[in-house]
Amino acid sequence: TVGEGEMGCITSSEDGARADGGAHAELATQPTSLSYVETRNGYPETLTPAQRATMAELRSQLAREGHAEGRWDDDHEMCRWLRARKFDIAATKLMILNHIRWEKEYDVDHVYRTFAHKDAAGVKAAYPRTYHRADRVGRPINIDRVGMLNIKRINELTNDDDMEREKIQDMEYTVRVRYPACSLAAGRTINQSLVIMDLSGLSFAIWNAQTRNMLKRLTSVLSDHYPETMGALFIVNAPSFFAAIWSVAKLVLDPGTVQKISILSSNYKTELFKHVEPHNLPTFLGGTDETFDFMREQGSWVVGTQPTQVPSAVRSEQVNVHLPDQRRPRWVCCAA
Structure with a gap:
């Protein structure tokens, strides 16, 4: 994680592509360390x-x-x-x-079973984010391109109440379906996600009061009702003005949460590849997966998707997980 004084050097992903040179092939074969399990405090093991x-x-x-x-x-x-x-x-x-x-x-169960935006595809296009495959220890990867958020279009298509319902539905799907499926694939309990937040395109015009209020409301849902589901957060392509935002934000965040957040500099691929194999990352994040599509999730929870293989070194416990009724919310598009 970079400090406040270093954040001004954060530049674009193009610089990162030039900076990491031949690290791609080397990191792709790095073994996963047991340290993920051994160093965690407050977990059953x-x-x-x-x-x-x-x-x-x-x-x-x-x-x-x-x-x-x-x-x-x-x-x-x-x-x-x-x-x-x-x-x-x-x-x-x-x-x-x-x-x-x-x-x-x-009535969370009703929201989970029935909620749907009138134009789900339009909302997804105005705020691109999805889950895509899993990291090296089996956690589902949540990719959020908040820098591309079109708040004006969001307000035309929906409202903050429905965005909150969508977040609840998404998190219920995560704990009911994504995590159990990832647990089966990894051979141990998975109940956290790895989040990659791409800020490319973020400007002061986007970061207005409406955007902040909506994101604050969605974040409150996570912190109050789905605690400790974020295993790690990597912020990439942050604009220079984000340094000022972060200097204030980290003062009000729990220190434990701050420790999970890494703001990566221009050669962010080097760090991402330590946690995610390149073939599980889309090309716009420096990976090699050309099948990525915000409208179509891929992961062990989706029928027809090859589960991410987790090295036996981190398959630390026997897991007997019962996958619940996998009726998907209508906005979840599945790979064929």
């Missing part, structure tokens, strides 16, 4: 005795209040919420109870 006791007590308190359903019996699920609140029982319990109440009040 690395819990301390005190953290395990905290999880057991929280589970007991939830059960006494009638919330003993399956997901709270899952250690990986519990750890996500506990990490979000630094293993504070009272704070985590409050967060979970608020989430359970929100699910009922918002």
Whole structure:
């Protein structure tokens, strides 16, 4: 992650293509390290005795209040919420109870099953983002080209309420379908994504109050109801003025979240290839995948897509995952 003083040197991807030279072939064959599993704190495989006791007590308190359903019996699920609140029982319990109440009040399952934009393709074209394949440890890759966001067109086609519903539907699809499918492909539990945010094209004209308010609302959905689902965030092609935005943003972000965010300089491909094999990245991010299409997801969760192979070194646990009903939201286009 670059510091504030270094961000002014961030330039375009064309400079990066010239800078990384022959790194492409070398990095494509790099073995995946076990460090991803070994160094994670607050995950089932690395819990301390005190953290395990905290999880057991929280589970007991939830059960006494009638919330003993399956997901709270899952250690990986519990750890996500506990990490979000630094293993504070009272704070985590409050967060979970608020989430359970929100699910009922918002009728999240109904949103997941039925929501659709009137012009889903138009909305996707005005704000290109999708999930595409998986990284070297099996996490689905979320590619977000927020720099190409056309907020005027978004406002013509939809509204902030429906954009929020789309985000909820997308995250429900992620936890119900994408993560279980990736877990089966990786041979261990996957419940986080790798996010690549491409800021090429971002300007002050785009970064107006409407854009900020919409993105803030979508981010709140993630932080309040889908905590710890971002495993890592790589920001590429940031314009020079983004340094000022980041200097303010990181002051209000949780330090743990800041540690997951890397703002990459012009030779960002070198870093991306450490985490994602080139053939799983689209060409506009320096990869070799020419089949990428924002309108058609590819991944182990899509019928007809070859699952990403994860090296046996990181297949650290036996996973018996039941894939839920895979009725896809209508906006999800599948590869044939």
